[in-house]
Amino acid sequence: MTPVIEVKNLLAGYLPGVNILNGANLYANKGELIGIIGPNGAGKSTLLKAIFGLVNVRDGSISLNGEDITGLKANKLVAKGVGFVPQNNNVFPSLTIEENLQMGIYQDPSHFDQRLEFVVDIFGELGKRLKQRAGSLSGGERQMVAMGRALMMDPQVLLLDEPSAGLSPVRQDEAFIRVSDINKAGVTTIMVEQNARRCLQISDRGYVLDQGVDAVEGSGRELMDDPKVVELYLGSLGA
């Protein structure tokens, strides 16, 4: 089976001569929920940005269903079925929820109603407040608008950068449950998270990224039980 997303030996970075990713590998099969964890500065967000064409790739390849997409720009990737939700500033605060969702499907506006139904099915509360300005929403609600917008183009794969960041515990749990719902609706999902335990609990497979390389790979449960992963990345406090 060809993976939906396959990343091979990826080298990427921002400053000349400084690589953040030093040969990272990753794949996601159709329908999988993948969690990526790792220390600060490991290159987790950079990996997502590189897949989404926001960081220049210096070497290595990224493919979508076997087709090479390395170096393609974000708008092309969205049209091909890659969705991305950044960590911060991920809604248009002065636009309403409905307008935010429209922005997500500007490349294919005729399917708006159909996709809106899908999104409202997952995020019921958004459907009731379509005319509300996104700037007036709480952090957790904004995260849902951002995810909803990324789902408008019916993506084959959804990239999430720390969906739980800055949320209170109950909202974090909600966000993770929604991510799981999205994945169950058939969307292959790759999620980067600081809340490593929660992330691994719902992930089918996980990667530990360290210094720009995929250091450990395994099922979510395997990683949670791996003493080395616990010591280096999870900490013993939450156990």
Added chain:
Amino acid sequence: MSNNEPVKSTGLHIGDAKPGVAKKDPILVADHVTRSFGGLTAVDVEHLEVPRGAITALIGPNGAGKTTFFNLLTGFDTPNTGEMHFDGKSVRGMRSHQIAKLGQVRTFQLTKALSLLTVLENMKLGAGNQLGEGILKSLIPSIWRKQEAEIEERAIELLNRFKLSEKKDDFAASLSGGQRKLLEMARALMTNPSLVMLDEPMAGVNPALTESLLGHVLDLKKEGMTVLFVEHDMHMVRHIADWVVVMAEGKIVAEGPPDSVMEEQAVIDAYLGSHQETDLGVVTGRVDASEGGEKQ
């Protein structure tokens, strides 16, 4: 550290643990403090006492007013009404640097390092009462040279303690998020404070580094300082806090030792959620209850 559990301070309050309960030895007291932005009342604290020499956690949902309350207490914002006393002295209307001089310092949720100064320079800026301040005095090194050396010594001592000494000549901009958190905390200590206020010290810090940060917070208490911190990481709160204050919609809604506060239904509903102790893999039906759940 995981083997030796921190020693919790108990018996901090007088009477039943309820919002506004009196403390035996409060270092910080707030009365009728309100702050509104337009029609929204962000903070409306009837009465709060922070116990001296203990670690107090301030928790609550997003938008509860925790950071605004912090800003009011530290002079970064002015309340519409109310009184605040630090160590028996009214600090209402004082500017942030005046409050810091009294011994009440804070850190920020989003770190505020001066990125084009080196780590050591950032530290030295944290020290107060520097004799070389002022154009004329700065021209006469004999006035400040001795003090400068002392400040540098203290800065290096603190950097050693926070394991940042190797970075002392690097620009603060080159530090990672976690290291900046450490620098913030170290810099706050340059003033020899008696109350340290930390705004989400663990936000964006990976779990492995969390434990060393926790150790540093516990050390502050051992040295006799009072700590008040805002945090969403409940494991941290449970682990190190002696006292927990819960805010929601600008008000204090609960107070008490961590274990009892976190069992209050109102706190669970508003903040913690009902899945605290469960495995989300089980909640979402992704794994069997028999398979998951044993680790959490």
